[in-house]
Amino acid sequence: MACNVSVVHQAMASAVAQPNKAPPQLPCAHLSSSSNSKPKPFKLLRSSQSSFASTFSPSRPQTLIPSRSSKAPNFLVVGCGKVEPLRIMISGAPASGKGTQCQLITQKYGLVHVAAGDLLRAEIASGSENGRCAREYMEQGKLVPDEIVVMMVKDRLLQPDSQEKGWLLDGYPRSSSQAIALKELGFKPDLFILLEVTEDILVERVVGRRLDPITGKIYHLKYSPPETQEIASRLTQRFDDTEEKVKLRLHTHHQNVKAVLSMYEDITVKINGSLAKEDVFAEIDSALSRLVEKRKSTSESLAA
Structure with a gap:
């Protein structure tokens, strides 16, 4: 059955004049010859033909006519789907190589590196009350209380760069209570990477580890020595990078x-x-690449 477009125009004009009101129900929402027949959906015309949008004129009544072409319209479907950024957690014992791998991951995938340990050490360096409390726990090889760490991690993950680029959470959570807290805050990773290293190698890595306080670069006296004597002279050792403390941390x-x-x-x-x-x-790259491809495929399917 034909639909009188002049009635449509009157309804549209009323909606424009009263923008705060809900749009009216158009009288041609259902096209049927009787209440028992099923409505027939309209097919859009090909771009080479005159379309309703290009020929509509409020000055004369018009009729919408379903296309009788047996072929489907050849339209390009433009998807509005967006690939969600990656959310990755990486865990492992002290000196398992998390820092090195995080650097390689962020270089390739552009994720924001969020290291709970760095957040804590920055708090300690600031001399705040939370920092002094955290230092006491760390010196004893114990976990810093959740109420101190969870909020720092949450605030960092909610920063605009983390939300836009995705995040790589390094060395956190370290307990079931921390994992539960993150879950309750709505932070769920797409992948959890665990680096496994034997204890004797871990102890050797920790004891020989050194930090350049100027550049922030991590060296190792055996595996990655400083390039110059000038750099070597200014290297420092973290207060908890001793054999006694690392064994407590490993436990x-x-x-x-x-x-x-x-x-x-x-x-x-x-990962070994x-x-x-x-x-x-x-x-690690192989696992992340599979995840990215799967996510792209899902996004394209939703957009089609």
Whole structure:
């Protein structure tokens, strides 16, 4: 049945004159010859033909006519889907290589690196009350209370750059309570990477680790020595990078890692962190690439 477009125009004009009111129900919402017949949807005309949008004139009544072409209109479908940024967690014992791998991951995938340890050390350096409290726990090889760390991590993950580019959360959560807190705040990773390294290698890595206070670069006296004597002379050792303290930290890590893994069991990828850093990254890169491709495929399907 034909639809009188002049009535449509009157309804549209009324909507423009009263923008705060809900749009009216147009009288040609259903085109049927009787109440028992099913409405027939209109097919859009080809771009080479005159379309309703280009020929509509309020000065004369018009009729919408369903296309009788047997062929489907050849329209380009433009998708509005957007690929969501990656949300990755990486975990491992002290000196398992998280910092090195995080650097390689962020270089390739552009994620924002959020290291809970760095947030804590910055708080300690500021001399705040939370910083002094955190230092006491860290010196004893214990986990810093959740109420101190969780809010720092939450605030960083909510920053615009983390929301836009995606984030790589380094060394957090370290306990089931921290994992639960993040979940309740709405932070769920797409992938949880666990670096596994034997304890004797971990101790050797920690004890030989040094920090350049000017550049922030991490060196190792055996595996990655400083380039010049000038750099070597200014290197410092973190207060908790001693053999005694690292063994306490390893004990705490092993006690809590199983509980954390139980929260992310279905998205966990375990990587042998004892390998060369290039080989470790190759495995991580493979897992992330699969995730990116899957996400792109899903986005394209939704946009089609």
